Amino acid sequence: MSSRRHSIAVIAGDGIGQEVVPAALQTLRLVAERHDFALDEREYDWGSDHYRAHGRMMPVDGIEQLARHDAIFFGAVGAPDIPDVETLWGLLIPMRREFDQYINLRPVRTLPGIPARVVGGDDIDLVIVRENVEGEYSSVGGRLYPGTPYAAAVQEAFFSHRGVTRAAEYAATLAESRRRRVTSATKSNGIIHTMPFWDEVVAEVMQRHPDVTLEKVLIDALAAKLVLAPASFDVIVASNLFGDILSDLAGALAGSIGVAPSANLNPERRHPSMFEPVHGSAPDIAGQGLADPIGQLWAGAMMLEHLGEQAAADEVVAAFEGCLRDGIATPDIGGRPPRRSSRTRWRRGSGSWA
Ligand code: ATP
Ligand code: MG
Numbered sequence: 001m002s003s004r005r006h007s008i009a010v011i012a013g014d015g016i017g018q019e020v021v022p023a024a025l026q027t028l029r030l031v032a033e034r035h036d037f038a039l040d041e042r043e044y045d046w047g048s049d050h051y052r053a054h055g056r057m058m059p060v061d062g063i064e065q066l067a068r069h070d071a072i073f074f075g076a077v078g079a080p081d082i083p084d085v086e087t088l089w090g091l092l093i094p095m096r097r098e099f100d101q102y103i104n105l106r107p108v109r110t111l112p113g114i115p116a117r118v119v120g121g122d123d124i125d126l127v128i129v130r131e132n133v134e135g136e137y138s139s140v141g142g143r144l145y146p147g148t149p150y151a152a153a154v155q156e157a158f159f160s161h162r163g164v165t166r167a168a169e170y171a172a173t174l175a176e177s178r179r180r181r182v183t184s185a186t187k188s189n190g191i192i193h194t195m196p197f198w199d200e201v202v203a204e205v206m207q208r209h210p211d212v213t214l215e216k217v218l219i220d221a222l223a224a225k226l227v228l229a230p231a232s233f234d235v236i237v238a239s240n241l242f243g244d245i246l247s248d249l250a251g252a253l254a255g256s257i258g259v260a261p262s263a264n265l266n267p268e269r270r271h272p273s274m275f276e277p278v279h280g281s282a283p284d285i286a287g288q289g290l291a292d293p294i295g296q297l298w299a300g301a302m303m304l305e306h307l308g309e310q311a312a313a314d315e316v317v318a319a320f321e322g323c324l325r326d327g328i329a330t331p332d333i334g335g336r337p338p339r340r341s342s343r344t345r346w347r348r349g350s351g352s353w354a
Helices: 017-034 048-054 062-067 084-098 161-176 194-206 219-228 240-253 294-306 310-325
Strands: 004-013 037-043 071-076 103-109 125-131 141-144 152-155 181-186 213-218 235-238 261-265 273-277
Touching (some): 017 037, 062 084, 071 294, 125 161, 219 240, 273 294
Parallel strands (some): 181 213
Antiparallel strands (some): 103 125, 261 273
8 A cells, every 4th residue: 555645637638648648647657656655646638628618628616626636747738729828828827826836947958869959069957947927927908999090908017026036036945956056037128117126036035045146147148148058057037928938948959849848836835736748739740659758757757756756756757868868769859750550549538559
């Protein structure tokens, strides 16, 4: 009998989410068994099909259902016939806000066997800490005088002292366990109210972390530096929008979007945190057995770490790194596609090959 149990909500979602989630879960279950804990999984068939049937991505009480779990293991949602804004505001943003998942964590590392697209060829090992619930992605604003020559749109950004403090605290504490460098993304020369405030609060927090070096860099210069010298970064802390852009950029540098994980964290564990790959539902390759499962699996390792299962998490990372070293690879990272004749497909919801 397992001594420790973790209750996991599983939302595989759409497209390749239906392939990579069952694949990752197989590995996580094996590792759980080896480390003597149990994952109590419960599947939720939310996403685009649910939207087509009910006009919503999840049921009205979806958040309440998820709140009962220790963590959410999420694949991807989205389909070509459904507007992106529905998937984002119908599922992802409600989870982030209701569960106060105020940190979006995205590690970016050079992996064995995956050629990084990097100048100089040095290994990348950085983490982006993105503020995940406020900033530029506010719902404050609206349209003015639509259909007239005065038509205009207003969108307010919102930064609270508490919000910036906790993001910066998280980044500083993380840096203390790494190479003790934090780079803060700013734009205080152009955005003259919120960004100087961001800078002030970040600097205030860093005073409590004297061994951590803080560098603040304008977002445009930071993007360029990420391309030219990605190996020079340790922890990057950024607002919601800047963090979103930088993480896709950094992920692309490290190789394939298919290997990149992300965690939406409520670090205090008062609410469930959510773990997902960076990639989306990839309708272009869905159902063909081509999807790279590493992003999903690495997200699973982050989930285990968050649940206190560090040894198991390390084993998952070592396992996929070992596969990569052995040359086992999906087409996105240079492997060969499976033989057409085999016609393997994931059976939706069944977690098995058909
Ligand atoms: P969404 O709107 O859900 O984000 P998208 O098509 O805009 O979907 P992704 O799903 O991330 O964005 O796909 C971007 C590209 O990366 C596609 O060409 C896709 O095939 C590829 N891709 C994404 N994830 C993987 C993966 N796990 N393995 C291989 N290729 C992937
Ligand atoms: Mg997309």
